[in-house]
Amino acid sequence: MSRSFLGWPAFPEAAAREVGNRQLRENVRRATHTIRGKRAVLAAERPDWEQLRDSAAAIKDRVLAGLEGYLLQVEEKVTAAGGTVHWARDAAEANRIVTDLVRATGEREIVKVKSMLTEEIGLDAALEAAGINARETDLAATIVQLGDDLPSHVVVPALHRNRSEIRDIFAREMGRHGRPAPEGLTDDPAELAEAARLHLREKFLGAKVAVSGANFVVAETGTLVVVESEGNGRMCLTLADTLISVVGIEKTVPRWQDLEVLLQLLARNATGERMAPYTSTWTGTVDGDGPRDFHLVLVDNGRTRALADPVGRQALRCIRCGACMNTCPVYERTGGHAYGSVYPGPIGAILNPLLRGLDDPQTASLPYASTLCGACNEVCPVRIRFTDVLLDLRAQVADGGRHPVERVALNTVGAAMQRPLLWKAAVKGAGLLGPLLPARTPVPGWTDNRALPDVPGESFRTWWKRNEGERA
Amino acid sequence: MTAAAREEILRRIRAAAVPPAPEPPRHYLRHAPGTDPDDRPGTLALFAERLAEYGARVLRATDPGPAVARALHEEGARSLVVPDGLPADWTADWDGEVRADRPPLGKAELDATDAVLTSCAAAVADSGTLVLDGGPAQGRRAVTLLPDLHVCVVRAEQVHSALSGALAVLDPARPLTFVSGPSATADIEMIRVKGVHGPRRLVVVLLEAPSG
Ligand code: SF4
Numbered sequence: 209m210s211r212s213f214l215g216w217p218a219f220p221e222a223a224a225r226e227v228g229n230r231q232l233r234e235n236v237r238r239a240t241h242t243i244r245g246k247r248a249v250l251a252a253e254r255p256d257w258e259q260l261r262d263s264a265a266a267i268k269d270r271v272l273a274g275l276e277g278y279l280l281q282v283e284e285k286v287t288a289a290g291g292t293v294h295w296a297r298d299a300a301e302a303n304r305i306v307t308d309l310v311r312a313t314g315e316r317e318i319v320k321v322k323s324m325l326t327e328e329i330g331l332d333a334a335l336e337a338a339g340i341n342a343r344e345t346d347l348a349a350t351i352v353q354l355g356d357d358l359p360s361h362v363v364v365p366a367l368h369r370n371r372s373e374i375r376d377i378f379a380r381e382m383g384r385h386g387r388p389a390p391e392g393l394t395d396d397p398a399e400l401a402e403a404a405r406l407h408l409r410e411k412f413l414g415a416k417v418a419v420s421g422a423n424f425v426v427a428e429t430g431t432l433v434v435v436e437s438e439g440n441g442r443m444c445l446t447l448a449d450t451l452i453s454v455v456g457i458e459k460t461v462p463r464w465q466d467l468e469v470l471l472q473l474l475a476r477n478a479t480g481e482r483m484a485p486y487t488s489t490w491t492g493t494v495d496g497d498g499p500r501d502f503h504l505v506l507v508d509n510g511r512t513r514a515l516a517d518p519v520g521r522q523a524l525r526c527i528r529c530g531a532c533m534n535t536c537p538v539y540e541r542t543g544g545h546a547y548g549s550v551y552p553g554p555i556g557a558i559l560n561p562l563l564r565g566l567d568d569p570q571t572a573s574l575p576y577a578s579t580l581c582g583a584c585n586e587v588c589p590v591r592i593r594f595t596d597v598l599l600d601l602r603a604q605v606a607d608g609g610r611h612p613v614e615r616v617a618l619n620t621v622g623a624a625m626q627r628p629l630l631w632k633a634a635v636k637g638a639g640l641l642g643p644l645l646p647a648r649t650p651v652p653g654w655t656d657n658r659a660l661p662d663v664p665g666e667s668f669r670t671w672w673k674r675n676e677g678e679r680a
Numbered sequence: 681m682t683a684a685a686r687e688e689i690l691r692r693i694r695a696a697a698v699p700p701a702p703e704p705p706r707h708y709l710r711h712a713p714g715t716d717p718d719d720r721p722g723t724l725a726l727f728a729e730r731l732a733e734y735g736a737r738v739l740r741a742t743d744p745g746p747a748v749a750r751a752l753h754e755e756g757a758r759s760l761v762v763p764d765g766l767p768a769d770w771t772a773d774w775d776g777e778v779r780a781d782r783p784p785l786g787k788a789e790l791d792a793t794d795a796v797l798t799s800c801a802a803a804v805a806d807s808g809t810l811v812l813d814g815g816p817a818q819g820r821r822a823v824t825l826l827p828d829l830h831v832c833v834v835r836a837e838q839v840h841s842a843l844s845g846a847l848a849v850l851d852p853a854r855p856l857t858f859v860s861g862p863s864a865t866a867d868i869e870m871i872r873v874k875g876v877h878g879p880r881r882l883v884v885v886l887l888e889a890p891s892g
Contacts, residue, residue: 263705371868371869437865468843483809516695
């Protein structure tokens with residue numbers, strides 16, 4: 209049975225568990241620092257970097273402002289090009305639609321292109337319950353699936369695993385799901401990639417049904433866009449007879465030419481490349497080339513809830529490049545699982561509460577999973593103002609009266625204080641955290657020469673009202 | 681049911697009452713940074729450099745036949761699939777087995793073929809990208825996916841400085857594949873490994889008009 213984040217503990221508790229795992233911290237640190245370095249070089253290469261970000265943010269705002277019209281355009285264009293469009297209000301509805309479509313083909317095993325949305329809605333588990341085996345084909349997603357694990361990063365879901373862990377998973381699990389790993393497999397990354405190639409080749413050649421997400425859907429043309437590196441995406445999108453793409457409604461972009469902005473930002477931010485090795489685009493179906501049947505499932509699952517939040521709706525601009533998590537001092541210490549969602553890091557801290565509401569302790573704890581240092585604001589290609597949204601969500605938690613903000617904040621800080629590394633991360637550059645800190649306290653392991661900020665003699669709630677409340 | 685879902689989602693979007701947003705600013709470069717887009721030799725040199733950077737081989741030629749033969753020979757290919765519309769002289773100098781994709785070859789046959797030779801619809805210097813659109817001499821997508829070696833002939837005039845220029849001439853109604861170097865992954869400790877599923881070797885024959 210596939211694991212899920214269902215019933216995951218609130219951030220402080222989950223984080224406390226994760227920061228105790230030295231191997232995990234080491235893996236996450238190494239990976240995030242590597243991508244950060246590559247990204248920095250390629251962002252610096254563009255003298256117009258800030259202009260690209262301006263455009264990208266404005267393009268996505270344009271989408272959000274005109275979403276109804278753009279979605280209707282997508283529906284019209286995809287239908288005209290031979291595709292079928294379905295609408296799903298929530299995860300259960302989306303899973304039902306996909307399950308019914310797969311059932312209608314009579315297939316028992318299908319292949320998948322990595323998609324965070326299908327992870328979000330728990331599609332693999334829903335298919336499994338219907339007796340359908342959905343095989344992941346992206347290398348990182350394969351590692352997660354074979355290891356009966358959960359994704360911890362939006363671009364590199366197995367970022368928390370190192371090569372020897374991956375070797376063990378492959379050697380142990382591949383044979384149970386198809387072609388076994390070669391005898392004497394070592395932990396050399398090239399050998400591990402080769403093992404994945406061989407394991408998945410027979411699945412690609414035999415697959416009749418594929419499921420994908422999409423990075424973008426162009427409204428004016430009805431074109432879907434999938435960006436990937438390995439060619440597993442091309443295999444799924446090309447070789448299956450039936451293709452089912454499950455896409456969040458916010459993935460729309462107005463114009464074809466908008467891709468010149470978004471594709472260039474995405475690759476540079478996500479993997480430190482000018483373009484990812486493969487970008488596939490398709491519009492409906494084409495005679496004699498690729499799937500004969502194409503279904504697009506447009507999914508809400510909380511996106512309209514986020515859209516209704518005047519401050520938070522900017523989180524829907526996200527193009528899932530992962531840069532915010534790669535740069536986040538909290539993520540670096542806790543890894544992705546602590547956030548209890550397929551969307552970890554700074555985007556997870558705001559998107560999950562916006563999608564699901566603040567009614568449960570897990571989502572209500574996420575706006576506090578931040579030092580407010582603002583590093584994410586600086587790297588986000590669509591200029592999401594994380595700190596604004598975090599503060600606004602904290603205010604909502606407070607005003608909702610569901611979770612007294614002082615208590616939640618103190619619990620978060622208290623849990624962190626017991627763990628010097630997390631604490632150090634939390635205070636680093638945390639000028640804005642002042643209002644949330646309990647008292648001036650000597651911190652073990654504190655090597656920075658900055659003092660903790662003084663704590664004002666008022667609660668966050670009254671501070672917020674005094675500073676921000678008047679504006680509303 | 682999906683009709684009810686559609687109405688409900690559209691209603692929720694209207695209820696969110698998002699204020700109008702202005703037309704996006706577009707003050708970014710439409711050509712490769714640090715280059716003069718009118719400098720054709722410079723643009724071609726950049727294209728070759730970027731391809732090589734991501735692990736593709738580049739052969740510059742004025743006569744396609746010998747260059748294609750050399751690429752196939754040096755990569756050790758014995759069999760080659762060619763799509764409809766490929767100029768006959770491109771394979772004239774090669775002595776290996778040529779398989780036409782007509783009638784369409786099965787997946788297993790394609791998988792058992794060493795190489796594929798195509799043209800492209802456009803190319804991008806800045807990112808070392810070539811774009812296939814399934815047009816003449818390019819073939820359907822499976823043909824350029826299953827053989828392990830892809831040899832692509834790019835005519836010099838097809839090379840745009842940056843993505844903007846290529847997008848402007850491409851037809852989104854066709855299935856497009858943008859290829860920037862051979863298949864790769866960095867999923868294991870962020871170490872770049874060349875070659876997973878897609879063609880693991882990419883050779884670009886950059887075709888320029890003979891001078892004079
Ligand atoms: S929020 Fe911004 S930085 Fe983070 S994944 Fe999304 S687009 Fe990238």
